[in-house]
Amino acid sequence: MRKTGRKTGLVFFPAFDWAISPTHPEREERLLYTRDQVFEEGLLDLGNIIEFKPAMAAPEDIQRVHICVPDVGSVVTESHLISAGGAITAADKVLRGEVDNAFALVRPPGHHAMRVVHGARGFCNINIEAVMVENLRKKYGRRRIAIVDTDCHHGDGTQDIYWHDPDTLYISIHQDGRTLYPGSGFPEEFGGPNALGTTINVPLPPNTSDEGFLHVLDHLILPVLEEFKPDLIINSAGQDNHYTDPITNMRFSAQGYATLNDRLRPHIAVLEGGYSIEGALPYVNVGIILAMAGLDYSSVREPDYNPAAVKQSKDITKYIEEVTSDIYMFWKSRESLKAELVGDVRYVKRERDIFYDTDRIREQQQEIVRVCDDCGGLITLDSVASTGNHIFAVIVPGRSCPACRVEGEKVFDSIDRAKHGIRHLYFQDRDRDIYLVK
Amino acid sequence: MILGIDVGGTHTDAVLFDRLQVRKKSKVATRPENLVESLLGVADGILRGEDLRALDRIVFSTTISTNAIVQGRIDRVGLAIACGPGLPPTLLTIDDESHPVSGYINHRGVEAAPVDEVEIRKLGNHFRERGIRHLGVVGKFSTRNPSQEIRIRDLLMNDFRHVSLGHRMSGNLNFPRRIATTFLNAAVWETHSAFVREVFRFRKRLGLDTPVHILKADGGTFEIGYSVEFPVYTILSGPAASIMGILSLTRCNGDAVAVDVGGTTTDIALFSGGVPLLEPLGVTIGGRRTLIRGLRTRSIGTGGDSRVRFTGGELLIGPERDGPAAAFGGRHPTPTDAMIVLGLTNIGDPRRAAGAVGELARSMDVPPREAAERIFEGTCRQIASSVKDMIDEINNKPVYTIHEMLEGKKIKPEKLYIVGGPAEPMAERLGEILGLSTVIPPHAEVANAIGAALARNTTEVTVLADTERRLMTIAEEGLQTAIPAEFSRGDALQVCREMIRERALRFGAGIEDIEMEIVEDLEFNMVRGFNRTGKNIRIKAQIKPGLIAGFSGTDHP
Numbered sequence: 001m002r003k004t005g006r007k008t009g010l011v012f013f014p015a016f017d018w019a020i021s022p023t024h025p026e027r028e029e030r031l032l033y034t035r036d037q038v039f040e041e042g043l044l045d046l047g048n049i050i051e052f053k054p055a056m057a058a059p060e061d062i063q064r065v066h067i068c069v070p071d072v073g074s075v076v077t078e079s080h081l082i083s084a085g086g087a088i089t090a091a092d093k094v095l096r097g098e099v100d101n102a103f104a105l106v107r108p109p110g111h112h113a114m115r116v117v118h119g120a121r122g123f124c125n126i127n128i129e130a131v132m133v134e135n136l137r138k139k140y141g142r143r144r145i146a147i148v149d150t151d152c153h154h155g156d157g158t159q160d161i162y163w164h165d166p167d168t169l170y171i172s173i174h175q176d177g178r179t180l181y182p183g184s185g186f187p188e189e190f191g192g193p194n195a196l197g198t199t200i201n202v203p204l205p206p207n208t209s210d211e212g213f214l215h216v217l218d219h220l221i222l223p224v225l226e227e228f229k230p231d232l233i234i235n236s237a238g239q240d241n242h243y244t245d246p247i248t249n250m251r252f253s254a255q256g257y258a259t260l261n262d263r264l265r266p267h268i269a270v271l272e273g274g275y276s277i278e279g280a281l282p283y284v285n286v287g288i289i290l291a292m293a294g295l296d297y298s299s300v301r302e303p304d305y306n307p308a309a310v311k312q313s314k315d316i317t318k319y320i321e322e323v324t325s326d327i328y329m330f331w332k333s334r335e336s337l338k339a340e341l342v343g344d345v346r347y348v349k350r351e352r353d354i355f356y357d358t359d360r361i362r363e364q365q366q367e368i369v370r371v372c373d374d375c376g377g378l379i380t381l382d383s384v385a386s387t388g389n390h391i392f393a394v395i396v397p398g399r400s401c402p403a404c405r406v407e408g409e410k411v412f413d414s415i416d417r418a419k420h421g422i423r424h425l426y427f428q429d430r431d432r433d434i435y436l437v438k
Numbered sequence: 439m440i441l442g443i444d445v446g447g448t449h450t451d452a453v454l455f456d457r458l459q460v461r462k463k464s465k466v467a468t469r470p471e472n473l474v475e476s477l478l479g480v481a482d483g484i485l486r487g488e489d490l491r492a493l494d495r496i497v498f499s500t501t502i503s504t505n506a507i508v509q510g511r512i513d514r515v516g517l518a519i520a521c522g523p524g525l526p527p528t529l530l531t532i533d534d535e536s537h538p539v540s541g542y543i544n545h546r547g548v549e550a551a552p553v554d555e556v557e558i559r560k561l562g563n564h565f566r567e568r569g570i571r572h573l574g575v576v577g578k579f580s581t582r583n584p585s586q587e588i589r590i591r592d593l594l595m596n597d598f599r600h601v602s603l604g605h606r607m608s609g610n611l612n613f614p615r616r617i618a619t620t621f622l623n624a625a626v627w628e629t630h631s632a633f634v635r636e637v638f639r640f641r642k643r644l645g646l647d648t649p650v651h652i653l654k655a656d657g658g659t660f661e662i663g664y665s666v667e668f669p670v671y672t673i674l675s676g677p678a679a680s681i682m683g684i685l686s687l688t689r690c691n692g693d694a695v696a697v698d699v700g701g702t703t704t705d706i707a708l709f710s711g712g713v714p715l716l717e718p719l720g721v722t723i724g725g726r727r728t729l730i731r732g733l734r735t736r737s738i739g740t741g742g743d744s745r746v747r748f749t750g751g752e753l754l755i756g757p758e759r760d761g762p763a764a765a766f767g768g769r770h771p772t773p774t775d776a777m778i779v780l781g782l783t784n785i786g787d788p789r790r791a792a793g794a795v796g797e798l799a800r801s802m803d804v805p806p807r808e809a810a811e812r813i814f815e816g817t818c819r820q821i822a823s824s825v826k827d828m829i830d831e832i833n834n835k836p837v838y839t840i841h842e843m844l845e846g847k848k849i850k851p852e853k854l855y856i857v858g859g860p861a862e863p864m865a866e867r868l869g870e871i872l873g874l875s876t877v878i879p880p881h882a883e884v885a886n887a888i889g890a891a892l893a894r895n896t897t898e899v900t901v902l903a904d905t906e907r908r909l910m911t912i913a914e915e916g917l918q919t920a921i922p923a924e925f926s927r928g929d930a931l932q933v934c935r936e937m938i939r940e941r942a943l944r945f946g947a948g949i950e951d952i953e954m955e956i957v958e959d960l961e962f963n964m965v966r967g968f969n970r971t972g973k974n975i976r977i978k979a980q981i982k983p984g985l986i987a988g989f990s991g992t993d994h995p
Contacts, residue, residue, distance in 0.1 A: 017839040022963055023970055029962040032974065035838070036545040040579055041524045042614035045727050053836040056843075078840050246967065282545055286524060299526040303542060303550035 006294035009093040009102030010051045011086040012038070018079040018108070020358065025247065025275040026108055026123040034105070037282030038289070049293050052093055054086030054106065057135075061088065062126055063435040064134040065161060067393045067426050068117045069385065071437070075117050080125050083108055087132035087270045094232075094267050095140045101267050101292050103237070104128075105285060109272040111155035111236050112182065116393070118385040119359030122153065122182060129236055129270050130161045133168070136232075137398065138433060143167050146230035148221060148264060149174070150213075150257075151238020151272040152248040154185025158236065159199055164192035164369050164376045164397065169200070169228045173216050175241070175248055176203040181357070187327050190334075192369055193342040194377040197334030200224065202327060205319060206249035209312040210256030212320045213241070217260055220324045224331060235266035239274025239284045243310045244302070247275055251310040254280070258287030258297040266292070279304070346371055362386040374401035378408045392417075393426040400431040412436070439493050442891025443480060444679055444884075445473070445500040445633075452480040453887040454488070458988050463884045470502075473633065477640040490646055498662065499653035499679040499890035502633050503626040503672055507724050512625035513572045516565040518558065518590055519617060520577035522551065530614055532621050535570060537561055539590070546904065547582030547911060547918075558593040565598070572627055574620035576604035578613045581913035582902065588916070600627045607670065608729035609900025609913040609978065612719055618726040623670035630669030634662055651895070651946055655721050655732030657682045657714055657983035658896020661946030670730055674721045676886070677735045678893075678983075681707045681714050683885025684855050686892045686985055688877055693851045695825050695874065699858035701743035702759040704821050706736045706828055710849050713982050715832065731898060733983065736828045740820045742774040742860040746813050748802050755816050764794030771798045774860060776813035779806065782863035818864060822871040857882040894987075895947035898980040899938040903930045906964050906972025912937060927961045927975050934977040942981055950987040954979050 014031035021027070043049050059072040061084065068075045083106040090102035110129060112122030119125070133145055147162070149155040149172040162168040177183045191199035202216050225233065239245075241252035261269065269288060274281055283302045290297035342348065347368050354363040363385045370378040376397030384390045392415055396408040412427040417438065427436040440455040446468060454462045464483035469476045506512055516535045521527050522542030530536070539558060542551035565573060575590045584605040591601045602623040604616045637650060651659040654671040657678040665672055684696045684707075691712035698705040708715045714733050721732030739757020747754045747770075755773060763774035765786025771794035777783050778791035792806065799809035833848045854874040856865050861878050869876035881888060903910045903925055910921045910930070915937065921929075935954060942952050958978035964971050 012836060012838070013843075014838050015840055016960060016962075017841050023965045023968050025965075027963070027965065029964060029974070032962055033545045036579075036611060037524075039611040040545065040613050042612045042727075043525075045612070045614060046529075051836050053834050054843075078844060082840060082843055278546065283523070290525075296526045296529070299521075299523055301523045303523065303544055 006101070007048045007050065007099040008289065008293040009090055009099035010044070010049055010289065011054050011090045011102065011104045011106060012051055013054045013082055013086045013106040015079050015082070015107050020123060030107060030275070030277050031105065031281065033278050034281045034285045037286055041286055043286065043289055046293065046295065049289060050099060052089050054082050055089045056081045057084035057088055057131055060435070061131050061135050063428065064138065064430065064433060065130045066113070066115060066117045066126060067381065067391065067428060069389050069391050070424050075119060076125055079108055082106070084110070084126055084128040084131040087128045087268070088135050090268050090270070091132050091136045095136055095142070101269075103269045103289060103292055105271050107271065109238070111149060111151060111158045111238070111272050112153070113157040114160040114354065116363070116365060116381060116383050116391070118363050118387060118389060119356045119361045121354070121356040121358055122157070123273070123358055124157060127157050127161055129158060129234060132268070132270065133234070134430070142231045144228070144230045145169070145232050145234065146171070146225055146228060147234045147236055148266065149236035149238070149272070150241070150260065151236055152240040152245065152250055153181055153238065153273060154201065155236055155272070156182045156184050159185070159189065163199060164195050164379060166195040166198055166376060167398070169198045169224070169230060171200045171202070171221055171224065173202040173204060173213065175250055176205055179206055180248060187323070187330065190330070192377070193338065193348045193371050194369065194375070196337050196341070197331055200327065200331060202323065204250070205316050207251055207312055208316055208320065209251035209310050210253055210259070212312050212316060213252055213256055213260060215320055216324050217263055220328050222263065223328065232268065233264065233266045235261065235264060235269040236272050237269040237288060238272035239281055240276070242274065242276050242280035242284060244276040244279035245274065251312060253305060253310065254283035254287040254300050254302055257284045258291040258300055261288050261291040262297070342371060370404055370407065372401060372404055375399055375404055378404035380411060389424070390422050391424045391426065392420070392422045393428060396429040396431055398430040405431070439488070440891045441481070441485070441493060441496045442887040443477065443496065443498050444886040444890055445476070445498060445502065446676070446886070447501055447505050450476045450480045451884050451887040452484055453884050453891055454484045455891055460881060460888070463887070465884070473636040474640050474643065477636070478643060481640075481644065485644070490644065493646065493648045495649045495651060496641070497651045497653065497659055497890045497893070498637060499675050499886055500633060500672065501676045503630050503669055504674055504676060504723065506626055506629045507622060507673065511629070513628050514570050515572050515574055515621050515624040516568070516570040517574045517576065517617065517621060518561055518594070520553070520586055520590070522578045524578065525614070530617060532617065535568070536617070541577060541586045541590070543577055543579040543583045543586055545579055545582065546907070547579065547902075547909065548907070549583070549586065553586050553589050553593070555593055558590050562594040571599040572624040573598050573601045574604070574624045575601060576613075576617045576620045580605040580616070581609055581611065581900070582911060583918060584913065584916050585918065600624060602627070603916070605913045606668070606916055608720065608731065609898065610719060610729050612729060615720055615727050615729045619670055619720070619728040619730055622673065622723070622726065622728065623668065626669045626673070630672065631666055634666055637662060649946060653679055653682075653890045653893055654896065655730050656716060656896050657733050657889070657893055658981065659890070659893050659946070660895055660897070664945055670728070673723055673730060674732055677705055677707070678733045679886035679889040680705070680857075681733050681735070682889030682893045682983065682985070684857060684879055684889070685709070685712070685714060686888050687879035687881055687885065688855050690853065690855065692853065693849050694853040694855060695851045695872070696855045697821065697825065697857075697868070699821070699856065699860050699864060700741045701762070701859065702739070702741045703737045704740050704858075706738070706825055707733060708828065708832065708849060708851065713984060716983070718835070736824060738821070738824045740817060743768070743772050744817070745770045746772055746776070746798065748798055753802070753812055753816055755813065755820060763791070765791035771795050771813070773813055773817040776810040776817070777860060777863045779810040780814055782814070783860070814867070818867045818871055822868060825872060853877055855879060857885060892985045894951040894981070894984050895942055895945055896981045896983050897938060897942050897945055898978065899934055899941060901930050901934040901937070901977045903975040904972065905975070915941070923972070927973075927977075930975045930977045931956070931959070934979045938979045938981065947981070948986065953981060953984065955982050
């Protein structure tokens with residue numbers, strides 16, 4: 001077999017004994033045919049693709065990212081710890097130099113899990129990419145990280161977690177939120193006051209094909225990455241843009257996914273959604289693995305692939321070209337936006353109703369961030385869920401400035417739980433890796 | 439009585455067992471040009487005066503096909519490969535006579551692209567024109583539906599010497615390995631068939647009709663008549679014979695390490711609960727990874743005759759060997775010489791050993807005894823570290839269920855079995871480093887013949903039931919049959935048990951030796967939309983390597 005210069009790690013954990021429910025898309029069978037295809041293709045014999053066993057994430061890894069209500073043990077199962085642990089293993093192998101890049105082909109997924117977790121939403125309990133990113137920041141001190149989310153659904157969880165973080169660039173391309181869950185991810189969602197421009201959303205119209213995705217990649221994502229200069233690029237590798245996916249309406253192909261990974265060159269890819277378990281996943285995953293390993297993927301295609309049948313219309317092409325160009329211009333002007341949008345306000349408030357579709361929980365959340373020129377800004381969260389849980393959280397950002405820290409500590413000490421009817425009070429210090437609960 | 443014969447490249451060894459005791463042993467030089475004479479020669483030594491009617495079976499182990507592959511003495515093979523989409527054909531072909539052809543079966547076993555009759559007939563003619571007489575037909579996912587391979591074979595017509603079919607080689611997935619395995623099967627078919635003919639002539643010359651078995655790479659045997667169809671199973675049965683020999687000589691029933699220290703290399707194998715571990719997918723031979731079920735061994739370039747050098751302030755032991763130890767006329771110091779200097783063994787010429795080690799000691803600028811100690815310690819440490827790596831590798835093997843992840847069984851060896859020339863001098867120190875108690879088994883010089891004689895029949899069966907398609911496939915048998923929609927996991931388990939029993943008996947197993955084990959037992963709901971449309975059931979059973987009845991447990995020969 002041919003040798004290449006690139007070594008790719010594969011953390012494969014199909015969790016053959018875990019499902020949300022027996023007929024749920026997120027069930028035991030999901031990666032079965034992918035396993036069959038990967039094994040049959042003999043990818044693990046190629047010499048430069050190495051399989052690693054996932055580690056289990058620890059509760060501290062989860063608490064570094066999330067406020068789990070009431071605690072980690074109540075909202076995560078072993079499967080989530082292994083899935084997040086698999087992502088961490090992939091990152092470890094890359095950052096220790098054992099491989100050049102790595103793909104965590106694990107389930108369950110995570111990109112709909114937000115900072116506060118009252119339960120599961122969009123099949124996700126904890127955000128496995130964010131858990132991985134914060135773990136590797138702590139262990140390896142890597143600061144600037146780009147997450148490119150190519151799942152068909154807007155990664156509203158990852159966006160929420162990094163909304164105020166100027167060191168994490170989050171770019172999502174997805175089917176337009178007016179036509180698909182979770183209904184968010186519009187270009188106007190551009191990051192919090194201290195991190196304008198480090199969130200970029202590119203909604204694409206239904207029936208977008210390879211051509212459209214690759215246009216956004218070449219004309220927006222790659223130029224932005226070029227300027228942002230991340231230490232690491234992570235691909236949140238959802239596979240539900242595929243033309244056979246049962247719960248979305250896009251026309252991406254295995255060739256398209258492989259080409260995207262070839263050009264994006266992510267250091268780490270983490271599987272997210274993708275529910276065409278027979279018609280898409282086996283081929284898409286083989287394509288991604290070959291592309292990451294620098295091997296010839298030109299022969300990878302779905303047996304029923306017909307390029308003419310999945311070609312996007314001229315109108316779509318034109319629309320995508322315009323959207324891409326608009327967003328890029330918008331991003332170029334991000335520096336001047338802060339003065340214009342934030343002005344001299346000292347605190348910015350977001351109030352949201354969040355629905356946990358998987359667990360049928362409603363949450364009302366009020367988030368206040370301190371406007372800060374020196375760090376991501378102190379965050380306080382007041383959250384009430386239909387489970388009856390009312391919590392308050394103080395979050396000191398990574399690389400926090402002294403002012404945000406002092407103020408955060410003061411708030412945490414001074415809150416009167418009884419007076420406000422708060423059941424749990426949390427203090428998450430991302431800079432010093434401290435997590436306290438009162 | 440059982441007669442075990444190990445036909446090696448240099449020597450042919452034989453052992454006669456009577457009521458599970460070694461009754462006689464014998465050794466002659468192998469004469470490749472007249473094998474029957476070698477066989478008669480070795481048998482003559484131990485069968486003379488015996489009542490041949492009391493012979494229950496004869497078991498062979500041989501390196502003939504292995505050596506043919508390693509030395510490149512194999513037939514040209516024409517391969518028809520139905521690649522389908524995936525890896526580019528350039529990564530799949532073996533040589534110029536590997537031809538990608540139309541046809542594709544997908545992961546569910548559904549035909550996704552048809553076979554092209556005209557293309558196959560043309561290819562058949564091409565092979566005929568080139569004088570190629572041994573063919574292989576391999577399709578991606580053919581284990582999920584063998585029909586295309588069978589169709590291609592039929593289209594190629596039957597005027598070739600032999601056509602090997604990919605799906606019959608193994609029930610496991612791995613297309614490149616299936617190609618390599620089928621290629622090798624076709625490539626040694628003629629060589630192995632000739633060997634079997636010689637064995638039958640030998641049996642006839644003895645005037646016997648005793649069943650004859652042959653050892654496979656997995657440490658099990660099968661009836662030699664069946665080996666003609668699957669010669670590739672006998673490849674690398676040499677190390678398997680040695681491991682089964684150690685197993686029979688030690689009656690190992692726990693977790694253990696077996697180390698065979700040779701002149702050039704040291705071979706390491708592991709036992710889990712008294713059962714030698716198998717390669718997860720298949721053995722590697724001549725750089726080709728295969729689907730041949732085989733015992734898991736690791737071979738390292740550290741042995742008694744490894745060349746020892748001191749360069750750049752570092753003591754290097756192996757991996758190359760350049761002639762024998764200095765004590766036996768070699769030009770370089772070796773671990774054997776160091777052991778002689780240390781008084782751990784008294785073989786060879788001690789003055790030559792001391793001379794070679796002394797010269798090395800001068801370049802190291804240490805007293806000769808210290809140099810010898812460092813060589814000896816280094817050799818032991820190199821072997822020990824490979825043993826540890828092998829154990830770690832097995833204990834870190836990826837698993838695919840939460841249950842296995844949390845309950846993961848680990849191998850924790852308690853004993854070290856050591857054979858080979860330097861076994862005596864090295865046993866104690868190796869045991870110390872590894873923290874294991876050491877055992878040097880007796881009769882080790884004929885371990886291979888003993889291993890062959892006492893190994894039980896092994897086999898493997900993979901049942902795949904797809905109740906949505908209402909089809910059941912058993913690749914190893916080339917079988918695909920209809921099943922009812924309500925076919926259950928229980929039904930699949932029953933079919934699997936019956937099939938492995940039937941197959942084992944057919945391959946010559948004694949009824950008392952059919953100790954089956956279910957190695958894969960998976961059942962998935964197949965859901966399309968939000969409705970359950972069927973079940974995907976996967977059951978794999980094996981008869982694991984072990985000793986024939988009466989030999990397991992504590993009874994001694």
